[in-house]
Amino acid sequence: MTRTKAMAWAGGASYLLMVGLLVGGAPRAPGMVHAAGALLAVTLLAGVVRRMPLLALALALFGSTAVVVGAQGPVDERLAAYQGRFLSYLAVDLVLGFVVATCARRASIAAVAVSFTVQFLVIGGFAHGDDLTGDGVIAVLAMAASCMAGLLSRERREHAAALRTQEVAEAVTAERLRIARELHDMVAHSIGIIAIQAGVGSRVIQTQPAQAQEALRTIEATSRQTLSSLRRTLVALRQADGGETASAQSSLAPAPGLADVGRLAAATADAGVRVDVRRSGRRRPVPADIDLAAYRIVQEALTNVVRHAGTGYCRVSIDYGDEDLSVEVVDDGCGVTGNVPPHGFGIVGMRERAALVNGHLSAGPRPEGGFRVAARLPLPDPSHAAVEAR
Template identity: 80%
Template sequence: MTRTKAAAWAGGALYLLMVGLLVGAATRASGTVHAVGSLLAVSLLAGVVRRKPQLALAMALFGSTAVVAGTADSLHDGLAPSYQGQFLSFLAADLVLGFVVATRTRRASIVAVAASTAVQLPVIGLFAHGDSMTVNAVIAPLAMAAACMAGLLSRERREHAVALRSQEVDKAVTAERLRIARELHDMVAHSIGIIAIQAGVGSRVIQTQPEQARETLRAIETTSRETLSGLRRTLVSLRQADRGATASEQSPLAPSPGLADVEQLAAATADAGVRVDVRRSGGERPLPADIDLSAYRIVQEALTNVVRHAGTGHCRVDIDYGDEELSVEVVDDGRGVTGNGSAHGFGIVGMRERAGLLHGRLSAGPRPEGGFRVAARLPLPGPVGVPVEAR
C-alpha cells in the first residue's frame, strides 16, 4: 500500500515536471504539439486519480492552463506558427472530470463541473483570437458535456450492477433459509413422529410387557440422539459459515445422509410399527450430493407421513437408478387422505420444493386401489460422478 501511494505521488510530480518542460522547452513547436504532449502527460496522474480525483482534476486544470498560456506567449513572441490545437490540452482535464463524475458523489461532481467551467471558459476567452475563440468556445463545453455524460453512464451502470448483486444476495439468503427450514422440518418432524409413536407403545406395554417397553425406550433414546446429532451438524455448519470456517474445521462433521441410509431409516420406521420394504433397481451407483440428499429427504418425509397418518403397518419404497433420471416411490395401503384433505401438512410442499429445485417432478395423492403414493423423478446429469460431500 505504501509503495502504491508513493508511486501515485511520484506520478503527480512527474506530471508537473512534464508540464514545465512543455511550457519552457520546444518553443518552436505548434500549439497542437504542446496540447498532445499535455494529453499524454495526464496518464502520469493515474495513481492520483484513483486516490484523490478532485486533486487530480485541479492538477490537470493547472497543467492544461499552463500549457495554453505558455503556448500563447510563444505565439505572441512569433516563435510558433499558429493557434491551431492550442486548447486541446483541456481534453486531459475533461478525462479526469469524467472520472470524478463517475466515482464521486453528486455534490462533488457538481463542484468539479463548476470548477472546470470556471477555469476553461475564461482561459479560452483570454487567449483565443479571431475565429479560434468561437470554435473553442463551442468545443470546450461540448467536450465537458461528453465527459460528464460518459461519467454518468458509468455511474448508472455501476449502481445497476450493485443493485443486481444485492438482489442476488437476497435471493441466496432466502433460498438458504428455505433449505435450512426444509432440513430441520424433514429431520425433526420424522424423528419426533417416531418418538411419539414409540412413547405411546411403551406407555401401553410398560406394565404387561416390560421387556418390550425397555426396547421401546432404547429406540426412543437412539432416535433422540440421532436427532440431536443432526441438529448439531446443522447449527455448527451455520456458525462456521458465519465466521468463514475453513474446510479443515468442518471436516469432523458427519456427512449428510443419502439413499445408502434408507435401510437404516426403514429400521427406525419399523420400530414405530410400520414395516418398510425397500426395493432397488437399475444400475445402482454414486449420485451427486444434492440429488442424493434430496431423494433421501423425500423418502424420509413420505415415511413420516405414513407413520403419522396412514394407519397401516406396511409400506414400500422403490428406488430406480435410471440412465437419465432417479425415480423414488413410496406406496402404502393405508387410509389415504383424511376427511379435511390436510393429513400431510407442509411435508408435501417441502418435497415438491426439493424436486423443483433439481428440475424434477413430484406427484403425491391417494391411489385408486387404496392407500397413498408419493413418487419423485429427479433428472441425473451425465455422466454421473462421485458425489461431493454436502456441507
C-alpha cells in the same frame, strides 16, 4: 506516509514542474506542441487521480490554463502561437471523466460546472474571430464525451454491484432453504417416532412393563441418531469458517442414501408402521445429490404416514430405470384429513428437493383410498458420466 501516497504527491509536483518548463522553456512553440505536452504531462497525475480525483482535476485545470495563458510573443505571431493550444484542455476532460465515474454526484456536478466555466472564460478571452465558435464547439463536444464516458462507467459499475448484491442475497436464501430442508427432513421423522413411542410407553408402563421398556429403548436410539445427525449438520456449517478441528471433521459420517432405506424402514416399524421395501431395475450407484434427495423424499413420506395416515402398513418402491430413478411411497390409510396442520413444510420440501435435481414429484390421495407420493429423478447419461469421471 505510505509509499503510494508519496508517489502520488511526487507525481503532482512533477506535473506542475513539467507545466512550468513547457510554458517558460518554450513560450514561442506552436500551439499543438503545448497541447501535446499538456496531454503527456497529465499522465504524471495518475496516482493523484486514484486517491484524490478532485485535486487531480484542479491541478490539470490549472496546468492546462497556464499552457494557454502563458504564451508570449509579438501580436502578429500570437495567433499562430495559440493555434490548437486549447486542445490542452483535453487533459482536463480526461480527468473530468474519471471524476464523473467515481465521485459523488454532487461533487461531479460541481466539477463539471467549474471546468466548463474556466474553459469558456479562457477560450472567450483568447480566441479570435471565427476561431471562437470552432474552439467553443470542440470544447463542448470534448467535455460532453468525457462526461458521457464517465456516466456509462458509473452505471456499469453500479449495475455490476447490484448484480453481485442480488447474487449474494439469492445464495443466502438458497442456503437457508437447504438448511431448513435438511433440518426438517432429519428431525421430523425422528421426532414423530419419539412422540409415538412415548405415547405407547406411557399407556402400557403399568400393565406391560416390557413393552414400555422397548419403547424407551427405541426413543433412546432414535434420539442418539438424531443428535448425531444434528452434530454433523452443525459441523458442516462451521467448516465454512475454518474453525473445525481435524478430529471433528474425521468423525463426520457420509450423507444418507437409498442404501439406508432398510434402516429407515426398521425405525418406522418401531413406530408401528410396517414398511414393505421393493426394489426393481439394475441397482447401481447414483450421484450423491440424487441419492440424498431420494432418501429424504422417502423419509419425509414415511414420516407423514406415521403421523397422519392412521395405518399400520405402507409400501416403498424404488425403481432404477435407464434414464431416471423413481421412488414411490403408498399407504392405505385415511389420506389427507382435517387434522393435518396447514403450515407443514413436508410436501413443499419434497417438491423442492426433486426440483433441485431437475426431477418431478407428485403427492395426493389415491382414488382407492390412502395417499401416494411419487418422484422421478433423472439420472445422468452413463457415457457422459464416465467421460466426466476421467
